Amino acid sequence: MTIDLRSDTVTKPSKGMLEAMFNAAVGDDVFGEDPTVIKLEKKIAKLFNKESALFCPSGTMTNQIAIKVQTQPGDELLCDATSHIYNYEGGGISFNSGVQAKLLCGKGGQISSQQILENINQNFDWLAHTSLVCVENTANRAGGSYYSLAQMQELSKTCNQNKLKLHLDGARIFNAIVEIPSLKKISKLKFNDQNNNTYNSQFELIAQEIGGCFNSISVCLSKGLGAPIGSLLLGNAEFINKARRVRKVFGGGMRQAGYLAAAGIYALDNNIKRLNEDHKRAKYLSNLITELSYVDSVLPVNTNIIIFNLNKKMKPDGFIQKLAKNNIKAVSFGKNAVRFVTHLDFTDDMLGKVEKSLKNIF
Numbered sequence: 155m156t157i158d159l160r161s162d163t164v165t166k167p168s169k170g171m172l173e174a175m176f177n178a179a180v181g182d183d184v185f186g187e188d189p190t191v192i193k194l195e196k197k198i199a200k201l202f203n204k205e206s207a208l209f210c211p212s213g214t215m216t217n218q219i220a221i222k223v224q225t226q227p228g229d230e231l232l233c234d235a236t237s238h239i240y241n242y243e244g245g246g247i248s249f250n251s252g253v254q255a256k257l258l259c260g261k262g263g264q265i266s267s268q269q270i271l272e273n274i275n276q277n278f279d280w281l282a283h284t285s286l287v288c289v290e291n292t293a294n295r296a297g298g299s300y301y302s303l304a305q306m307q308e309l310s311k312t313c314n315q316n317k318l319k320l321h322l323d324g325a326r327i328f329n330a331i332v333e334i335p336s337l338k339k340i341s342k343l344k345f346n347d348q349n350n351n352t353y354n355s356q357f358e359l360i361a362q363e364i365g366g367c368f369n370s371i372s373v374c375l376s377k378g379l380g381a382p383i384g385s386l387l388l389g390n391a392e393f394i395n396k397a398r399r400v401r402k403v404f405g406g407g408m409r410q411a412g413y414l415a416a417a418g419i420y421a422l423d424n425n426i427k428r429l430n431e432d433h434k435r436a437k438y439l440s441n442l443i444t445e446l447s448y449v450d451s452v453l454p455v456n457t458n459i460i461i462f463n464l465n466k467k468m469k470p471d472g473f474i475q476k477l478a479k480n481n482i483k484a485v486s487f488g489k490n491a492v493r494f495v496t497h498l499d500f501t502d503d504m505l506g507k508v509e510k511s512l513k514n515i516f
């Protein structure tokens with residue numbers, strides 16, 4: 155048995171998910187005729203109380219489309235220095251949009267309203283036009299930390315007041331949503347969205363509130379939710395119309411994509427509430443790792459990502475090789491750091507095996 159802790163992208167579709175895919179009704183989605191894609195897009199838009207959504211092959215594509223649609227060449231966007239859009243999307247900000255990034259040094263991957271205000275360029279001919287702010291929730295390089303709802307609302311207010319668009323890279327937004335403390339105040343209210351649907355579950359309320367904070371949101375189906383492929387971009391109808399055009403230009407127009415969208419619908423229906431299990435296992439691992447003689451420090455673990463630094467006794471490459479001999483896969487993550495990510499296909503049984511290996515490795 156191989157235990158794969160490299161990423162939450164390594165999951166394989168379950169039997170139920172495969173059945174849903176197999177049974178999907180499909181059509182040509184470039185012609186707007188795939189009923190399952192349409193169903194998925196409507197479902198996610200409704201969940202976050204947004205007008206529209208767009209199904210794309212990857213989170214990189216949804217982020218890059220959001221940047222393209224909401225900027226002009228020569229603009230500047232603001233994001234945290236550790237952000238995925240800047241570090242792991244192949245230089246796409248400049249390649250696709252002709253935009254430059256001003257990197258902010260946030261706390262634990264999180265930027266503040268104050269930082270945004272301090273970094274908006276004034277309206278001079280010689281300064282780039284600041285047009286977009288991008289935040290990541292949860293923050294990958296920061297060990298899966300998440301913004302609270304109050305923080306997101308504050309950022310939203312700041313961007314609104316300064317005519318900046320605000321994009322959420324929510325590749326792991328569901329990991330954040332299941333952890334965000336319950337909304338005691340608003341949970342008592344009945345909540346009506348624009349389609350007059352009434353929501354009352356905690357989870358849905360938080361998703362609705364998050365939807366209200368951002369101009370555009372990217373969410374991933376193929377990480378914690380366990381679908382084989384797919385991300386969705388959300389926004390108002392005008393934004394999504396433009397985004398659909400850019401998706402085609404980027405080569406992301408898909409035909410009978412309903413087979414993939416069916417996996418996404420299954421993932422939303424079945425795999426959100428169980429994310430807490432991944433978080434519990436991550437917490438258990440972090441407590442264990444903190445005690446190891448060859449570990450220097452562990453970043454705070456709030457969701458499903460554990461990033462830890464090895465001390466002089468152990469080099470990352472050697473450590474990863476030793477793990478590999480125990481059939482455990484992990485990735486090095488910077489100079490002395492290693493990352494583990496828990497996910498749908500990482501069981502308690504595997505957790506036990508990892509514990510044993512970590513304790514015996516040195």
Ligand SMILES: *Cc1c(COP(=O)(O)O)cnc(C)c1O
Binds near residue numbers: 212213217374
């Ligand atoms: C994984 C990830 C993405 C998108 O990745 P794809 O592999 O292109 O789907 C975007 N943002 C963050 C924070 C991620 O972790």
